[in-house]
Amino acid sequence: MPITDQLLDQLLADCKSPEDLMGEQGLLRQLTKKLAERALEAEMEHHLGYAKHDPAGKKSGNSRNGKTSKTVRSVHGEIELEVPRDRNSTFEPRLVKKSEKQLGGFDERIISLYARGMSTRDIQAHFEEAYDVEVSPTFISQVTNAVLDEVKIWQQRPLNTVYPIVYLDCLVVRSRDSGAIQNKAVYLALGVNSDGEKELLGLWLSQNEGAKFWLSVMNELKNRGVNDIFIACCDGLKGFPEAIEAVYPKTQVQLCIVHQVRHSLRFVGWKERKEVAADLRTIYGAATLQQAEQALDEFAATWDGKHPGISQSWRNNWSRLSVFFDYPPEIRKVIYTTNAIESLNASLRKVTKTRRSFPNDEAVLKLLYLALHQIAKKWTMPLRDWKPAMNQFIIMYGDRVSL
Template sequence: MISQVTDAISEEVLMWQNRPLDEVYPIVYLDAVRIKVRHDSRVINKAVYLAIGINMDGIKEVLGMWTSENEGAKFWLQVVTELKNRGVKEIFIACVDGLKGFPEAIEAVYPNTQIQLCIVHMVRHSLNYVSWKQRKEVATDLKAIYQAPTVEMAEKNLDAFAAKWDASHPTIARSWRNNWERIIPLFSYPTEIRKAIYTTNAIESLNMSLRKVTKNRGHFPSDEAMFKLLYLALKNIAKKWTMPIRDWKSALNQFSIMFHGRMPTF
């Protein structure tokens, strides 16, 4: 009976991974989590790639899940190519981490997509350098940068951040400056879209839920076993995604103006 159930899930996973997708996703988040899996008689950390789309109704949707030994731009190129082959014609904004070559991999398949460096990743990376006692204060000062009303004010707040923290944490402001060109597209969007980009926190909350499922296991015996459990966890998580993200109607109206001619017509 267990064997039959397992086979049924394997078939379900295959169908899910190959299902047709919507033509347009205004926002797509792309990220990878690390999971321990037995491979060739040794346990390794495998990268599990995830794509989450915000559909036209403002509802989060896991578009797919893939695995590889290492996270790299070349593999992400395969991922976005697969999304296109499954029917995705338009992505307005792709939120990514700071992986080298990642934006170029997306632009090779979706040349009109705006690449936005994920603010959640930037903040999390910055806080890695900060003691628990100072985290709240640093996070508040970082918020003044990415929540600034204009790019000019954001730059001013970044200078103020550097003046305050460079003596003790010089890496943080330098990291933001090095990535500034991929951070500032955020400021060309109205408030509603900016909130949708950095406060939905879609990938981060999903990763946290997946870690809860996997943390009690030392490792998975195979890729197939890992995929089955993660698929069932994703299915369970997605049951809670019934409401559109906050201010979605307003964001959609802004999208229709900003991406005129690329919005689907019904």
């Protein structure tokens, strides 16, 4: 039913100040109470099968039996509701279940605040200051813990059969394990499907990475339906190339060029950094693999005297740094860097930076899952220039493309 201006004028006629609207006895709280109680009466009528005072209720086997007062939490503060009862005690209201003490929308508000990085104590203070509602940290934890079942279902959900590109990266959090607070790495896999849309495939916690860990991750993706990945982009994750080649032998691994450049500049003084960076750009900015290898030789001739480790590092990783030269410019733009997943990690770090540590690994997964769903709401468009890139994939991997 549309809310007309005339109805709003009637409701706001006696509201002369913000207190009249938002206060303890304000319009919003009164309106919430009246609507909730009217809805409960409608539920009772549906349950009994006849309206109040309707003669059809006589000798029906059940009837109304007064009301019970119940104080519930809402986003407008605490409200005392009159909940109808039936004589047979079979009425189970859906609006506010017997075991619940909050109206719909209250839990969602808690989860939304938690997903934005607020701690349980911060949320408690927020509700007390903003809504004059006392909420215990235990209750907030109970509300957010309900998300853990969703996390398990989400982590096990079926995936697409083909992902042209998968980015992998990690962020570090501090979590309590066996009584001690330890650094834990959270690994994330961000897939790009055939439509160019980003999709987080999963997240995993581990203290140690290696071929065995990555093999378990790749097998999990395989079991969830991923039959093929064209290119996997990562930042030198230990043991990952071996694991992905074992499960997806046709997949090429592209190491992140941006990370390689950052690593190369770590021990270069500020005065030379700009010049070294420009010379490195001639390597990864080359048009062909042959030109890139020539540029690497020229870089070594210029800088090996002062920084011999740079060219050596590039040569050691060259087989995986140079993969993107096998592809046309349309695809190179989206695979030579892991910026897509790094921007995701940057958003997650904003959420986790307020937490010195987490009480357990489940708390880590809970917060990151909620935060990821907030972030994913912004993924409304495919990657830039995706259509020409996908056309190139179709030409190169026609027998492997699933449209």
